[in-house]
Amino acid sequence: MPRTRLTDEEQKRKSLERYHKWVQSHPERAREVSRNYRQRHPEKRKETTKKYREEHRDEILEKNRQYKDENREKVRAYGRLYYEMNKEKYQQWQDDHPEYGRRQCQKRRRMIHQLPYTLTPIQREQKKAGGCMFCGTREKLEVAHDIPVSRGGGMTDDNTICLCQRCNRKMGTKTLAEVLGLS
Numbered sequence: 001m002p003r004t005r006l007t008d009e010e011q012k013r014k015s016l017e018r019y020h021k022w023v024q025s026h027p028e029r030a031r032e033v034s035r036n037y038r039q040r041h042p043e044k045r046k047e048t049t050k051k052y053r054e055e056h057r058d059e060i061l062e063k064n065r066q067y068k069d070e071n072r073e074k075v076r077a078y079g080r081l082y083y084e085m086n087k088e089k090y091q092q093w094q095d096d097h098p099e100y101g102r103r104q105c106q107k108r109r110r111m112i113h114q115l116p117y118t119l120t121p122i123q124r125e126q127k128k129a130g131g132c133m134f135c136g137t138r139e140k141l142e143v144a145h146d147i148p149v150s151r152g153g154g155m156t157d158d159n160t161i162c163l164c165q166r167c168n169r170k171m172g173t174k175t176l177a178e179v180l181g182l183s
């Protein structure tokens with residue numbers, strides 16, 4: 001029977017098939033070989049993992065989300081354990097990033113004490129009577145600063161507006177004029 005020459009592609013496929021067959025009939029040995037290979041080529045393994053993660057990013061994120069949803073208690077317990085084990089690292093990070101976290105709140109509180117606070121309870125109620133200045137809702141109303149605390153705005157009648165919780169969070173550290181696009 002005349003043999004036809006195989007193309008490179010076919011040859012590759014053939015040897016891969018043969019390899020898969022061998023793996024199936026020698027599972028123990030195959031595991032050992034692949035373990036040895038990974039130990040000898042840690043760089044290659046990292047590369048493969050990285051490539052896989054990049055190509056299956058959304059899939060992995062979705063899987064993680066699912067796992068977290070289904071194992072909430074476990075995840076929380078692990079989180080606590082991890083925190084306990086890395087407490088110093090966390091605290092160091094907080095020191096390095098004063099713009100985040102409790103320290104920032106403490107700073108804000110200190111600032112508030114130094115800023116004028118002249119808003120009377122009556123003025124406060126009057127402000128709230130009109131509902132949220134941005135969206136008009138009357139739920140979860142807060143007295144918000146026009147010029148924020150972080151930029152020196154006090155709790156005075158002319159520096160406060162009424163916003164709902166959501167609009168207030170959205171406003172962040174902007175002034176009213178900045179939100180409205182006036183400056």
Ligand SMILES: [Zn+2]
Binds near residue numbers: 134137163166167168
């Ligand atoms: Zn609102």
